[in-house]
Amino acid sequence: MWQNKKETLLRVEDIETLESYIDEFDGYFGKMAAYLDEFVANGIAQQSFTEEEVRADLEIALWYSYAWNNIDTYESYYSTVQWMPDSECHAQGCGMWYYRYACALLYCGKLEMALEYAERGVKEEPDYPWGWLTVAKLRSHFGDEQGALEAVDCGLALVPGDYEFTVLQQEIIMGYSLEQMEYHYIHEENDIALQEGQLAEDEGTRDKKQSIAGIVCNQQALAELQELLHISEWEADAPYCAGMMLFQGERIRILFCMNEAAVSKLQVEWMQEKLREIGQEVPALQLRLREDGYGECRLELLMVNRNQTVDLVFYNPETEQSFTLRQREQTDADMEEANGFDFPQLMKLYQKREDGLYYAECWYDEGVMTEHTGMVGQTGEVRKLPCSSPEEYQDMAAQFYDAYSAMGYEFWQSETADWIVAQFPVQLQLEPDGTPAADDALRTLQQEAGSALNESLGWNGAGHVDGWEVGSLLHDSERYVLNLYCLTVDADLALGIMLQALEARVDCSHLKLAVMKADEDSYQLAYSADFSEDFSL
Secondary structure, three states: OOOOOOOOOOOHHHHHHHOOOOOOOEEEEHHHHHHHHHHHHHHOOOOOOOOHHOOOHHHHHHHHHHHHHEEEEEEHHHHHHHHHHHHOEEEEOOOHHHHHHHHHHHHHHHHHHHHHHHHHHHHHOOHHHHHHHHHHHHHHOOEEEEEHHHHHHHHHHHHHOHHHHHHHHHHHHHHOHHHHHHOOOOOOOHHHHOOOOOHHHHHHHHHHHHHOOOOOOOHHHHHHHHHHHHEEEOOOOOEEEEEEEEEEHHHHEEEEEOOOOOOOOOHHHHHHHHHHHHHHHHHHHHHHHHHHHOOOOEEEEEEEOOOOEEEEEEOOOOOOOOEEOOOOOOOOHOOOOOOOOOOOOOOEEEEOOOEEEEEEEEEOOOOOOOOEEOOOOOOOOEEEOOOOHHHHHHHHHHHHHHHHOOOOEOOOHHOOEEEEEEEEEEEEOOOOOOOOOOOOOHHHHHHHHHHHHHHHHHHHOOEEEEEEEEEEEEEEEEEEEEEEEEEEOOHHHHHHHHHHHOOOOOOOOOOEEEOOOOOOOOEEEEOOOOOOOOOOO
């Protein structure tokens, strides 16, 4: 068994703090990464150590990779890939180091390199079982079934009867793809629920699918998408993909906030429809910017996100200012009761009673219609019903709507809802043209915080994230913040829900929450983690 005999910059109390973020089945991995970030930043600022020294520290590399790999987003895996090489010179005999680096390489789509490091890991420390797990998957992916099964046998010899190895053995024999082998949770009970479709989409399965999409690149599909967009000057996996595209007869920049493998999973038909929608929206959005006092702005950049939303970046050459607008997804307010009425994939109804506000919602996802009912502020009850197709869901959703509308439930009117903005200070670098540069930490914060808010507000029937932006403070143009805007049916209830959810996932030491009630026209600061009051939008 490998033991770290190298000196580390971490103190005993630092390691105890990091260990406190781990519980029996899970951990506060965002807090773990944030603690390390602060440790590194403070140490370098106080000249306790250099950046070269901290990056070469094996113990810090192991803690960082543990946190980032468990956050399970492309950005966090990419962070592992960027950090680990500097400590490789100290990793001899450490199977854990090779295993974590190989996993991160795998999720960044660098499969040949992942296999190389996975194989080196089991040679360095053959008694570390989990290295054999990655070796088996990658050998199978590259067509070596016999070698893959031999790797599984090596793993089972070290951890007899282990659930992960036992399942993997069957999947290799059945010819499962690498993506299918990765669509698992570690703990048996959770994984069985995942495989049997017992987990709702926003319990983390959507994020997991998005991470898996970045593993294997479909080169043909990628080429078809690039041809559709007439892409030139293509840049891949740095960490995102970007190029120049032809849009409405002009060349503009497009940024895919994902790696090439994930880009190749985007459907050409979806992209065609999205471009058609954007083409129709651009004139109205330009008019909106002019009416809001931002002058004549032109569309300069399309940012395609993994959740299939698109950010439109407009630029005013006279003021050299950029403005980011997110293309809105369908909401309840967009629905019209008419012939051909379609129920959205997620339908949410509310009823006000003497003891509080109640919700009833349903949604469709891959053969299942989920019904979720309860009192706002509580997680409520979940019922899952077999649903063979989106067409059948329309009928079932209509029955759901009829039943609850008869009891007095109705769609919530957004104009009567409250708004809450969660604001985080961020460090931001600007491109020479004044547009924000791609930033791994910012993207991770936005995705982690947004996911935490959507999950917590959604499962408590309290609302959802309606959009986000990065900009400078009104009173200090050199200080930048990330704003996450949440629409909620009850701001007083939502504040506590949001704070608890964010503290479990991200660093909230400088978080601010501000509320704008339905009958108000400005935000009022409601919470400040560091007691400062320098809030503005």
